[in-house]
Amino acid sequence: MNILVIGTGYVGTTTALVFAEMGWNVTGLDTDSLKINQLKQGNLHFYEPGLEELLRKHMQSGHLQFTTDKDQAINNNDIIFICVGTPSGPDGNADLSYVQQVAEDIGHASNRYKLIINKSTVPVGTQERVTSWIKSAQIESHPFDVASNPEFLREGKALIDALNPDRIIIGSNHERATHLILTLYQSVNCPVVVTTPRTAELIKYASNAFLATKISYINEMARLCDKLGVHVKDVAEGIGLDPRIGQSFLQAGIGYGGSCFPKDVSALLLTAKANDTELSLLEKVVSVNQTQHLYLLDKVRERLETLAHKKIAVLGLAFKPETDDIREAPASRVIQSLLSEQAYVSVFDPVAPLEPYLLQQPITWSATPEDALQHADAVILCTEWAIYQQIDWVQMKNIMNQPNMFDGRNMLEATLMKSIGFYYQGIGC
Template identity: 45%
Template sequence: MNIAVIGTGYVGLVTGVSLAEVGHHVTCVDVDNDKISSLRKGNITIWEPGLEELLQKNITHGKLFFTTAHAIACENAQIIIIAVGTPENEDGSANLRYVEQAIIDIANTITHRVTIVVKSTVPVGTAHRMCTILQENLQHGVSVELVSNPEFLREGSAIEDAFRGDRIVIGADTLSAFDVMEEVYRPFRIPIYKTDVRSAEMIKYASNAFLATKISFINEIAAICEQVGANVDLVAAGMGMDKRIGDKFLKAGIGFGGSCFPKDTKALIQMARNVGYDFEILNRVVEVNERQKVLLVEKLLERFGSLEGKQIAVLGLSFKPNTNDIREAASITITERLIRHGAKVIGYDPIAIEYAKNRLNEQMTYAKDLEAAVSGCDAALILTEWDEIKEVDVRVYHVMKTPIVLDGRNCYPPEIMAQHHIEYHSIGRPSAGGQYIQPLL
């Protein structure tokens, strides 16, 4: 099928490349000339494992194209997918200006029957509202169907999710729209869940809010574990064996970040508020997550008293491994707090340093590798669980002024750190280095 994808951000680019890979003819459109120029040359504008290879392959095979002109992208398209951003407004609600502009651009362009697919994360009722805007702006008397098709891509695992996802959600008002979307997604061989448009829009928010709740819940349990001498890793493992609970998203740490969970939880809270409902649980989820972001700084202050003049290494700047995305990352809040307390901060990340330089405090300095980052430091904070960090020989921390590690992602077994005489503090587990307690297993 001929498919146009509007927006070449994270969702749009992964979607376009994946659809081309299964045999569709895909044209991606974006107003950013530099980005389109880069993509035409086969260079990805985001970091995502496996994406660049598929991009280059499908450009070479003549199945994937890029343009800045909506007329070119939509000229022969049977399906037009809207995958533009929905950034956060000041009140936490989703800003729909890019979605609205995409609808207007489509209305001014199409001259034939098409199915318009809203893949952007939008509040419930948006698709029907966009349908009204579309009808008001159509320049030609053409038949159009509008579908909700929320995305469930995890940064760092997006290609895996695109081809081996749990389900594809399609919300539509007609059987013909379902038939068209089934044809689009048939090559993926992923279960398709059909529902009405508004329920499809809600599924996206409800899914992300529930996963965010699991993260904040286990972080609350971790706080209690620290007080009573329990080990949250063992607690989470025991909980996860219950099939009703499952072991996913029960990893204690310094909270969630990125472009989805923080934005979507706040948007759902605001959506509920707009209809007169106070989403109390989700309000608490957000509060707990904000607290977690500064937890390591509090532990550091408790350990040193003052951070004035202390040299602190920050290991991992992206919000999660296998991405260069630092949106809502703990590194933003933590480095700002450290500098405010008078610390000298040295950052290291395998991928995200160049992106971090545009977002983090200008007083930050950066190291070329982990060893250079921790050399001579008073303490090291682990913020992102990159494999490089998890798999390092922990004796590297002996190049520090004093080997003191505060681990926000529980990367190492405390007993290993104790064996190597490294003072080690993690989340919800007994500390190592004079205070370590061997679990009774």
């Protein structure tokens, strides 16, 4: 079967590469000619381990091609994945304008039966709206089905997750569509849940909201641990060994970010509100996350007495390691707060850039961690890149004005840092 993937961002590119790896012939379509030209040359336009090697492999194998010609691509492929962005609008709802445009393009260019599979994260009921948009745009009536197949990719581990998923969710109202999707995934060995499109759409939101809840739970617990003189890592290990709880997403820190959790929790809350349902637990999850970086900054302020005219080094800009994604990254909130109190800020991240709105701010970009820490009064670790564990912290102590370490990810060994001579403060320890 020939597959068309519309949208060559993070999800779309990963989806296209993995289906090519499974042996299917795949076309990636995007209106952004710059992205398409980069991909044609074997260059990934975002950072994700393992994907660029796979891209070059399948550009050579012939299983993968890219184009900007939407009419020809839609005409030539009968299975179409929608993988475009659904960013939060001004009101917090998911913006479906890109999905609508794709649906109308499919309707306009359809020439025979098409199976349209939505992989973008969308509110409940979007499958019905896509069906309506396609029908309205058809010049001639051609049969089609619309199904939901949400993705569950972790940034930084997308290739592992896509090749070895823990489950496949298929939301389909039609036997033909279900059969075709099952055929696409026939080489994948994992549980498969076949349900309605509405249920599949809600599963995606509910999954991300639950993981966000675990993060805010352990972060709030970390605040209590600080008061009680208890190490949150020990608490997380102890409760995580219970199989009903599990150890994942119990790492205390300065909060979650990225392109999924913040917008998906927001969209789910708005969906509940629109249906006269209160999700008070999720409201608290958001509140904890929005204040968690301030909790760490209180510790910095307490130690330095004032942030004004102090040099603070920020290590890590991405919302998590092994990605260059800075969307909703806690580091950006930390930097903004530091600047508002007239601190001097230097930053370093191995791959991630600064948020565009911070580029005009008086921030020193450093080529190495050592440059960032030179003459610093404190360092705030915001992303747990492995490179930070390899730093010669004895040397760093000697080049700083004051050896103050505020570990926003609890990744360094407190005992070791203190033995070197650092004042070390994590979260919940």
